[in-house]
Amino acid sequence: MRRTSATTHRAALGLALGVLAPVALSACGNGKTDPDLVAGKQLFVQKCGACHQLDRADTKGVSGPDLDEAFRQALADGMGRNSIEGMVAEQIRHPARLGEGQRGKGEVVMPADLVEGESVTDVAAYVGQVVAKGGEDTGLLAEAVKKAGAGKPVAAKDGKLVIPADPTGQLAYQAASATAPAGPIEVESPNESGTPHDIVIDGVGKGEVVQNGGISKFNGTLDAGKTYTFYCSVPGHRQAGMEGKVTVK
Structure with a gap:
């Protein structure tokens, strides 16, 4: 195997630092094995979208890392999406673990407890599935969140x-x-x-x-x-x- 995992994972973790408000270990932590991706998308938009860009969720926050860019290279180097889910969940549960030196200029530290319990798993599973994927969500996920700014004049x-x-x-x-x-x-x-x-x-x-x-x-x-x-x-x-x-x- 290529010797990219440790360096790449650390880099992605640093970029994803405040990573999202709500996210979770894919199948770890609270034992939930059947995450609700629709609920995960809705919570991500509501709790995380103001800080993070994630193309599939149509969020454009700029005070935290662009999640698509944060994980794009790691995915190309072989990181699995389950690993991304775990990293996102870890950041949600322990947002203060990344030090000042790992933050980008102007980025803010993610508050604790933005998402709790099984909801962390839902958000992490959604992010892990769609990050840096391109295209648009389909099926129920496409209808999970009303498009921002699409209301009548x-x-x-x-x-x-x-x-x-x-x-x-x-x-x-x-x-x-x-x-x-x-x-x-x-x-x-x-x-x-x-x-x-x-x-x-x-x-x-x-x-x-x-x-x-x-x-x-x-x-x-x-x-x-x-x-x-x-x-x-x-x-x-x-x-x-x-x-x-x-x-x-």
Whole structure:
């Protein structure tokens, strides 16, 4: 066998450091042998997607490692997907084990206990199966999570424009486009998820960062005939695609 396993595994583990919020040992730890991949995908998107990019899950977080890139070379060098599941589970259960020297610039340490019990196995199994795989999920997995930002365009009503953040914690608003009349406007962005978000329109106003049912809001004035960009100013969120357009009629 090629002498790549130890070095490659350590490199992948370092890259995957905060690896996901929810993940688990494939068949280890809590003894679950039949993981629920649909639940694993849903939990990954909700708990991990704000920090990690995983193409099959359509998550675009940038504050943690890109999981596809973190494991691509390791897979090419012969690492098994069961090993990836175990590594992901280990990181979820023991996120502080990687030292400061192993983190990338700007990366954050994953909080403990984001996912617990058998749910860790579900998430780890999903990640292990799809990471660096390319293509798109099929069957029930394709329907497990509603596509971020795919909601219908919203329109201001009675002087108020409401643009909710995605309730699953994805880095998106429920709608990527909106319309409003010129003049004074109250902008609100409810956020039911545990991922912190705000809403900003440059030159118009900025709301506070909220989560868990809070509402980011501000009052401002929209000019006739202009198109504004609204976005989340939490570091990494706009870069991951959390923005949209307001057309003033």
